[in-house]
Amino acid sequence: MDSLSGLGSQKAETPVNPEDDHHGVVLGPHVEDPMHVGPNSRSTRRAISLTWQDVWVTVRVDENGCVPILQGLTGFARPGEVLAIMGPSGCGKSTFLDALAGRLDSKRRLSGQILVNGRKEPLAYGTSAYVTQDDVLTSTLTVKEAVYFSAQLQLPDTMPLSEKKQRAEATINEMGLHDAAGTRIGGWGNKGLSNGQRRRVSICMEILTRPKLLFLDEPTSGLDSTASYYVMRRIVGLAKQHDMTVLASVHQPSSEVFGLFHNLCLLSQGRTVYFGPSGKAPKFFSLNGFPCPRMQNPSDHYLRTINTDFDEDIDPGLGGKPRTREVNKVLVESYKSSNCYRLIQQQIYDIHEMDDMEVHEKERRACFFTQFLVLTTRSFMNMYRDLGYYWMRLLTYVVIALSLGTVFYRIGSDYYSIQARGSLITFVASFLTIMAIGGFPSFVEDLKVFERERLNGHYGSGAFVLANTLSSVPFLLMISLIPGAITYYLVGLQGELGHFLYFATTLFACMMLVESLMMIVASVVPSFLMGLTAGSGIQGLMILGGGFFRLPNDLPMVFWRYPLYYLSFNKYAFHGMFKNEFEGLKFPGDPASMAQNGPISGENVLKNTWQVETRYSKWTDLAILFEMVVVYRLIFFGVLKTTETLKPVVKEIMSAWRKQKGRDTVNPARASSPESEGNKASALGWVWTRKTNGGHLHFESALRGVGI
Ligand SMILES: Nc1ncnc2c1ncn2[C@@H]1O[C@H](COP(=O)(O)OP(=O)(O)OP(=O)(O)O)[C@@H](O)[C@H]1O
């Protein structure tokens, strides 16, 4: 143990196990009963125990290699307790929470075993609540509205509205937000709540239903020490009162806040430096030669001891080597050889033995109809208040409508008005509708909020799609009718009201189609800029293949005619509007032509000039447009639903395939290092068997050689 020399102010001869003087029982100061999870305990009846063993997360950096983010983590979280996950920035806290919550993205790969009540169950979509590090909130709502809407969405219909309101208000008060209750949340470009207040709003929404499993990523970030204390105290209180299992990553808690945690998981560079009762951590550090100086906050001390990011700035230790990496190595090794580590495994075994209850989606939530109504109201409110959603578009459309009105003012009915009418109608049905992509940033924000709420099980995709469609209808009607009327009457198209209403309805259908298309794009394409580019690209193709810029008979057969011409909604919009305008009109012949030519009928223009399909009426074109709206919305719903149901299945298949091919990317160090925890566990004689009788998991541990 020479490597320890001089590393700590009170160096111990050998790394010492903190539990040695407790006869091998892991007892935290805050944990009254180490067998809290006993079979008769009330807490185990409906609660969730989470265990993880030898969890590795790696990220592929190039073709040849992957980098480990988490390295062989083992531990548990139990009902009624709060587990604090601490460590320097970048040590893997968020990744760890993502891994446990089943929310790793496709770039990061997981190996190891994560069990919920002793069972292998997917956690995402509705079984747990997760407050992520970034706050994704609807910026136009006030705190009170946001939390109240959330309460109506999540709490069951059997609960009276007054009680839901009361719960929302009480939660707002508990999070110290009563003074900010009437303030709009705000976001990019419109300042509202402070970051700390936004954090607390996010927490409010997730604790409304008292979820059995709660992940909190940095719940106290941006909060002063007093606010942090009260927020954490309330969370600890809720955990105890409702048998909630809480895992919270925290940055530098004050000593008061630190004292609230039951267990501590201290990470450094993805490895466990310490896992156990938080009250035992000082002893662990002290016995290994790094005692917390008097009057110093213990969490400050731990983080300073294990933070390797600033090794270069620290006075070089022995032989000029950076000190912190060595300190970490010592602590990690010491922890792995401690009784504490072995007892954690024993406790995991105990949890597996007694918890064998299935975890279902959060049972208590509002019915589909309530969710649909609440979401429609919330979405309408957001669209109404967000200037960028529709109001800016209305303004732009009015300006363009006035411009069109002046450019084509009093179009008349001479021969040359045939071409002018065609150009005007095409412009309206293509370029005016393509501008609906201006609302794309707002769609993306909506989708982010939806994604967060869906993952936390607040409501389903169906309610969201329906509500989003319905709430946009009044605004789309407004932006089709007002600019439509300005253009229509300034230009002087066919004067009857029926013709104008057809024109405006077609414009409305086109706007709905473009919005639906952009929604599909936003749900498929991950980034905002890529979405904008992809959306406008698709629409560009559709306009080009719509049969105006190149007449239908001249379109190349492959791709452009079949299938694009028939799939492009612009084709039906052009044809419907052309029929609406030209049918019944008569134009004089071409004055430039030498040949004797009489008046030309509108029907003739449709057939010969624009090559419009006149086998069916303009109403069929309109009906096809509305059918397309339904199909696009169904595709949007399908994409959301597929992501929800197929993603976990694809993940499982890919992981099984990689394993079979021997390409499961656990840390390469694991293969080379016999000291890795996974290997060590098997070296110590841990034997896992999974019997299939009734889905019950049996874990046989033969602690050969370790004396437990
Ligand atoms: N998809 C990814 N691709 C590459 N590296 C990643 C990816 N996700 C995480 N990492 C890396 O993994 C490490 C851990 O990241 P993580 O966000 O979990 O840290 P953290 O402890 O939560 O940090 P903080 O306290 O700053 O939030 C970081 O070094 C990060 O750069």
Ligand SMILES: [Mg+2]
């Ligand atoms: Mg983080």
